[in-house]
Amino acid sequence: MRVAGMISGTSVDGIDVAVVDMDEERIQPVAQGMVPYAANVRNAILAVSNRVTHVGDVARLNFLLGELFAEALMAVCERSGVNLRSVELIGSHGQTIFHEGDPVEFCGRTVASTLQFGEGCVIAQRTGIRTIFDFRNADVAAGGKGAPLVPFLDYRLFRHPERARIALNIGGIANITVIPAGATSDQVIAFDTGPGNMVMDALAPPFDRDGVKARTGTLNERLLEELLKDPYYRKAPPKTAGREQYGEEFLSSGIDVTTAAELTARTIQIAVEQYPETREVIVSGGGAHNSYLMERLRATLKPEVVTSAELGVNIDAKEAILFAVLAYESFRGRPGNVPSATGAREAVVLGKSY
Amino acid sequence: MRVAGMISGTSVDGIDVAVVDMDEERIQPVAQGMVPYAANVRNAILAVSNRVTHVGDVARLNFLLGELFAEALMAVCERSGVNLRSVELIGSHGQTIFHEGDPVEFCGRTVASTLQFGEGCVIAQRTGIRTIFDFRNADVAAGGKGAPLVPFLDYRLFRHPERARIALNIGGIANITVIPAGATSDQVIAFDTGPGNMVMDALAPPFDRDGVKARTGTLNERLLEELLKDPYYRKAPPKTAGREQYGEEFLSSGIDVTTAAELTARTIQIAVEQYPETREVIVSGGGAHNSYLMERLRATLKPEVVTSAELGVNIDAKEAILFAVLAYESFRGRPGNVPSATGAREAVVLGKSY
Numbered sequence: 181m182r183v184a185g186m187i188s189g190t191s192v193d194g195i196d197v198a199v200v201d202m203d204e205e206r207i208q209p210v211a212q213g214m215v216p217y218a219a220n221v222r223n224a225i226l227a228v229s230n231r232v233t234h235v236g237d238v239a240r241l242n243f244l245l246g247e248l249f250a251e252a253l254m255a256v257c258e259r260s261g262v263n264l265r266s267v268e269l270i271g272s273h274g275q276t277i278f279h280e281g282d283p284v285e286f287c288g289r290t291v292a293s294t295l296q297f298g299e300g301c302v303i304a305q306r307t308g309i310r311t312i313f314d315f316r317n318a319d320v321a322a323g324g325k326g327a328p329l330v331p332f333l334d335y336r337l338f339r340h341p342e343r344a345r346i347a348l349n350i351g352g353i354a355n356i357t358v359i360p361a362g363a364t365s366d367q368v369i370a371f372d373t374g375p376g377n378m379v380m381d382a383l384a385p386p387f388d389r390d391g392v393k394a395r396t397g398t399l400n401e402r403l404l405e406e407l408l409k410d411p412y413y414r415k416a417p418p419k420t421a422g423r424e425q426y427g428e429e430f431l432s433s434g435i436d437v438t439t440a441a442e443l444t445a446r447t448i449q450i451a452v453e454q455y456p457e458t459r460e461v462i463v464s465g466g467g468a469h470n471s472y473l474m475e476r477l478r479a480t481l482k483p484e485v486v487t488s489a490e491l492g493v494n495i496d497a498k499e500a501i502l503f504a505v506l507a508y509e510s511f512r513g514r515p516g517n518v519p520s521a522t523g524a525r526e527a528v529v530l531g532k533s534y
Numbered sequence: 535m536r537v538a539g540m541i542s543g544t545s546v547d548g549i550d551v552a553v554v555d556m557d558e559e560r561i562q563p564v565a566q567g568m569v570p571y572a573a574n575v576r577n578a579i580l581a582v583s584n585r586v587t588h589v590g591d592v593a594r595l596n597f598l599l600g601e602l603f604a605e606a607l608m609a610v611c612e613r614s615g616v617n618l619r620s621v622e623l624i625g626s627h628g629q630t631i632f633h634e635g636d637p638v639e640f641c642g643r644t645v646a647s648t649l650q651f652g653e654g655c656v657i658a659q660r661t662g663i664r665t666i667f668d669f670r671n672a673d674v675a676a677g678g679k680g681a682p683l684v685p686f687l688d689y690r691l692f693r694h695p696e697r698a699r700i701a702l703n704i705g706g707i708a709n710i711t712v713i714p715a716g717a718t719s720d721q722v723i724a725f726d727t728g729p730g731n732m733v734m735d736a737l738a739p740p741f742d743r744d745g746v747k748a749r750t751g752t753l754n755e756r757l758l759e760e761l762l763k764d765p766y767y768r769k770a771p772p773k774t775a776g777r778e779q780y781g782e783e784f785l786s787s788g789i790d791v792t793t794a795a796e797l798t799a800r801t802i803q804i805a806v807e808q809y810p811e812t813r814e815v816i817v818s819g820g821g822a823h824n825s826y827l828m829e830r831l832r833a834t835l836k837p838e839v840v841t842s843a844e845l846g847v848n849i850d851a852k853e854a855i856l857f858a859v860l861a862y863e864s865f866r867g868r869p870g871n872v873p874s875a876t877g878a879r880e881a882v883v884l885g886k887s888y
Contacts, residue, residue, distance in 0.1 A: 220641050234586050239632040239649040240640040243674065247643070278593040286594040287574050289601070295593035300886065301672040318655040318888065320597065532654065532886040534672065 181511075182210065182266050184257075184309075185504030186249055187273035188298070190352025190423055191377050191466065192217065192225050193386070195252035198500035199262055202508055207336070211260030212497040215252035229277050229423060238277070245275055246302025253307060270311040271507025271531065273499070274298030279316070281325025281420040281522075294326045304534045312507040312531035319517040324524030327420040331357040331370035331518040332509075333502040337493060339363060343459045346452055346483065349498065350467025352378035353421050354448055357521070358455050369455075370521035371417035374410075374447030375426050375440065377466050380473075382426075383437040391472025397438030404439050404446070413447050418523035445476040452481055464488035464498040506530055535865075536564065536620050538611075538663075539858030540603055541627035542652070544706025544777050545731050545820065546571065546579050547740070549606035552854035553616055556862055561690065565614035566851040569606035583631050583777060592631070599629055600656025607661060624665040625861025625885065627853070628652035633670070635679025635774040635876075648680045658888045666861040666885035673871040678878030681774040685711040685724035685872040686863075687856040691847060693717060697813045700806055700837065703852065704821025706732035707775050708802055711875070712809050723809075724875035725771035728764075728801030729780050729794065731820050734827075736780075737791040745826025751792030758793050758800070767804050772877035799830040806835055818842035818852040860884055 184199045194216035201208045217225070221244070227233060228241050249272055257264045274296035283290035300313035316326035334347035334357035347357040354376035358369040377387060384393045412421065435443075444467070452461060461483050467473055468487050478485045489495050506516040515527035538553045548570035555562045571579070575598070581587060582595050603626055611618045628650035637644035654667035670680035688701035688711035701711040708730035712723040731741065738747045766775065789797075798821070806815060815837050821827055822841050832839045843849050860870040869881035 218641075224641050228589055232586055232588050235582055235592060235632045235649065236634065236647075237640075238589060238592055239634065239647040240638070240645045242649070243647040244640055244643060244645050246675070247645075278589045280590065280593065284594070286591075287572075287578050287598055289598060291594045291598050291601075293590075293593040293597040295589065295596070299671060299675065301668070301675040305672065305675045305882070314655070314886075317653060318659065321600070321653065321655040321659045528659070529888075532668075532888050534883075534886050 181268050181508060183269045183271060183504040183508050184253055184267050185271045185500040185502060185507065186253060187499045187503055188275040189499065190276060191381055192222050195249055196496060196500040197252050197256040198497040198504055199257065199267060200501055200504045202505065207501065207505060209494065209497060209501065211256055211262045212494050212500065213256035213259055214496060215255050221248065225275060242297040242299050243302060245297045246299030247306065249274070249298040250303045250306035264307065267309055269507050269511055270303060270307065270309050271503035272298055272300060272303055272311060272313045273315055273503045274313060279326065279422050281320070281327060292320050294320050300532060300534050310533065312510050312533050314532045315503065315506055315530045318528045318530050319522050319524050322524040322526055322528045324517060324519065324522035325418055325420045326522065328355045328370045328372065328521055329506065329517065330355065330499065330502050331368050331521040332516050333498070333505050335359055335365050335368050336505065338462055338491065344455070344457045346455065346458050346461045348448060348461050348463045350376045350463065350465040351499065352376050352423065354444060354467065356451055365518060366520055368518050368520060369417055370518065371419050372421040373451040374413055374421055375444050378423065379426050379430070379435065379440040380437055380444070382431055383435065383440055388437055388470065391441060391470040394438045394441035395472040397436050399442055400436060400439045403433065403435060404442055407433070407443055408446060413450050418521060441473050441476060444473060445480050448477065449480045452483065458483045460484045460486055462486055462488050462491060464493065464495045466496065468495045535622050535862060537623045537625065537858040537862050538607055538621050539625045539854040539856060539861065540607060541853045541857055542629040543853065544630060545735055546576055549603055550850060550854040551606050551610040552851040552858055553611065553621060554855055554858045556859065561855065561859060563848060563851060563855065565610055565616045566848050566854070567610035567613055568850065569609050575602065579629060596651040596653050597656060599651045600653030601660065603628070603652040604657045604660035618661065621663055623861050623865055624657060624661065624663050625857035626652055626654060626657055626665060626667045627669055627857045628667060633680065633776050635674070635681060646674050648674050654886060654888045664887065666864050666887050668886045669857065669860055669870070669884040672882045672884050673876050673878050676878040676880055676882045678871060678873065678876035679772055679774045680876065682709045682724045682726065682875055683860065683871065684709065684853065684856050685722045685875040686870050687852070687859050689713055689719050689722050690859065692816055692845065698809065698811045700809065700812050700815045702802060702815050702817045704730045704817065704819040705853065706730050706777065708798060708821065710805055719872060720874055722872050722874060723771055724872065725773050726775040727805040728767055728775055729798050732777065733780050733784070733789065733794040734791055734798065736785055737789065737794055742791055742824065745795060745824040748792045748795040749826040751790055753796055754790060754793045757787065757789060758796055761787070761797055762800060767801050772875060795827050795830060798827060799834050802831065803834045806837065812837040814838045814840055816840055816842050816845060818847065818849050820850065822849045
C-alpha cells in the first residue's frame with residue numbers, strides 16, 4: 181500500500197511530507213520533502229496558537245491549512261515524480277494549535293485536550309484520497325497525554341534483539357523513545373525531554389544554521405543551572421512538554437542561544453542517563469542538522485550518538501513517515517498509541533477518517 | 535439499523551437526542567429527549583462562540599462537550615428504556631462554535647469555514663459506538679455553505695406527489711425547505727429565512743414561554759420596517775444566517791420581544807411568498823411551541839400552517855433525527871448534502887468517522 185504522511189511540527193516552519201510503500205513487514209520511503217509556510221501563514225499560526233484570538237480566525241486557519249497540506253502533498257509528489265493517483269491513503273497530523281495532555285479544571289470537570297489544524301475533509305476532497313487525521317484525540321479521549329506518538333514508529337524501525345537503543349527526535353520540542361534490547365512494544369518508554377529547536381530558533385531566527393551562533397556565544401552557566409532546576413526534567417514519565425513551556429515568559433529570562441543549545445543537550449542527557457544500559461542514541465529531526473548541538477550531545481552522552489540516516493531513515497522525514505504508518509494501522513483497524521508512553525488506559529485506534 | 539442522532543442548536547439550550555430505527559424505506563423514532571446544559575457550560579460556550587478567547591478554552595470546550603454529548607445519549611437511553619448497546623451508530627452534529635459559509639479573505643486566500651465542537655473520539659470511546667460527526671465540514675470543503683443540512687431529511691419525510699410543501703424549522707435561526715410537488719431531491723431549495731428564537735430568547739431569557747411577553751408587548755413598527763430593510767431577507771438562495779448577525783450589535787437597536795416575534799414571522803413570510811404554489815407549511819423546532827408566534831404565522835402566511843407533530847414527527851426531535859439519518863447515509867457511503875440548498879459543487883459524503 182502506498183501511503184503519504186504529513187506533519188507540521190512545533191517549530192511552525194512548514195509541512196513535512198513523506199510517501200512510503202508499506203506492508204506488514206517493510207516501510208520503504210518513496211518520496212520526501214518539505215514545503216515551507218509563507219510568512220503570513222506562519223504568523224497567523226503563531227497568532228492563534230496559545231494566544232487570545234477571535235474564534236473565527238481559529239476556524240479559518242483550520243480550513244486554510246487543509247488547503248495547504250493538500251497542496252504540499254501534490255507539490256512533493258510532482259517534485260519527486262510520484263503519481264498522486266498512486267497514493268492510496270493519507271495520514272495527516274496537521275499543525276498543533278494547542279496541546280494540554282495533563283487535565284485541568286474546566287467548567288467544574290477535569291479536562292485534557294488537544295487541537296490540531298489542517299481540515300481532513302479538505303485534504304481528502306482536494307486529493308481524492310481517503311485521509312486519516314487528528315491522531316492525538318483518541319489517545320487523549322482514552323486518558324492518555326496524546327503524545328508522544330513516535331514510539332510506535334521507533335519501535336518498528338529500531339528495535340534490536342541485543343542492543344538497548346534510544347531514538348531521539350529533536351523538533352521544536354525534543355523527545356526520546358527508550359527501546360530495551362529485545363523489548364516487546366509494551367516495554368517501550370517515551371517522553372519529551374524538554375526544549376528542542378524552538379528556543380534556539382526564537383533566539384536566532386529563523387534558525388541557527390549549523391549552530392554557528394551557539395558555538396561563538398558564551399554559555400551563561402548560572403542561568404543554565406537555574407533553568408535545569410525545573411522539576412519537569414526529573415519528573416518520571418509519562419510526561420509531555422508544550423510550546424507554552426518555552427514561550428515568551430521563558431525567553432524573558434534573558435537566555436542566549438549558546439545557553440539554549442546547552443540546555444537542550446543537558447536535558448537530553450538527564451533523560452538518557454536514566455537508562456544506563458543504552459548502547460546507541462539515534463538522532464532525527466531538525467536538531468540533527470545542528471553540528472554544534474550534535475557535538476555537545478556526543479560530548480555529553482555516554483552511548484554512541486548516530487543519526488537515523490545512518491540506519492536508513494531520512495533525518496527530516498521521520499515524523500512524516502510516522503503518520504503514514506499510523507494511518508496504515510488505523511486503516512487496518514489496529515491501535516497506534518503506546519500506552520506506556522502516553523499514559524492511556526488502553527491501546528486505541530488513532531485518527532478520524534474521511 | 536438503530537441510530538442515535540444528537541445536536542445542540544444555536545440557542546445553546548442543551549443537547550437534543552433522538553434514537554431511530556431505520557432502513558432504506560422507513561425512519562421510526564424510538565426515543566427522544568433533551569438534556570439541558572448547566573449554566574456554567576452554556577456560559578463557556580457563549581464566551582467562546584464568536585468572541586475573542588484563549589485557544590486553550592476552545593480546545594478544552596471541544597473535549598468537555600464530547601463528554602456531555604456521550605452522557606446525554608446515555609441519559610436519554612436510560613430515561614426511555616432503550617438499551618445503549620442496541621444503538622449501532624451515532625451521528626453527532628455537536629455545538630456550532632463558528633460558522634462562516636461565505637468565504638472571506640484570510641492570509642491572502644478566500645476561506646469559508648465552520649467549527650462544531652463535541653469531540654467525536656470522546657463520544658465513541660465513552661459509548662463504545664462508532665460515531666460520525668462534523669457533518670458541515672465536507673460540504674464547506676466542496677464549496678458549499680455547510681448549511682442548511684435539514685433539506686435532506688425534509689425531502690425524505692415530507693415530499694408529496696401532488697402537494698407543494700415547505701418545511702419550516704424555527705431554532706435559534708429559522709430555515710425553510712421548499713419541496714415542490716413530485717420533486718426530485720435536486721429540485722429542493724432551502725435557506726435560512728432570518729432570526730428564529732435567538733433574538734426572542736435574548737430579550738426574554740431563557741425564553742418567552744408561549745409567547746406571553748411578546749403578546750402583551752407593543753410592536754415597534756418603525757423599527758420593524760427598518761430591520762426588514764436588511765438585504766439578506768430578499769437575497770436569492772443559497773444563503774445562511776449566523777449567530778453573529780443577531781448578536782449584541784443587533785440587540786443594541788433597542789428591539790423588544792414583540793417586535794422580534796414579528797420580525798421572525800415577517801422574514802418567514804418574505805421567504806414563503808417566493809413560492810406561491812405552496813399548500814402547507816410544516817413547522818418544527820422550538821418556535822413551534824410559541825403559540826403567539828404560531829398565531830402570527832397563521833395570520834401572515836397564505837398556505838396552511840401545521841406542526842410536524844401532525845405529520846408524525848416530534849417538533850423537538852427533528853434536527854436530532856436529521857443527524858441520525860445523515861450518519862446512516864454516510865455509513866452506507868452515500869452523500870447527505872443537497873447541493874441546491876448549500877451551494878456545494880457536488881453531493882458529497884458528510885461527516886468524519888471514528
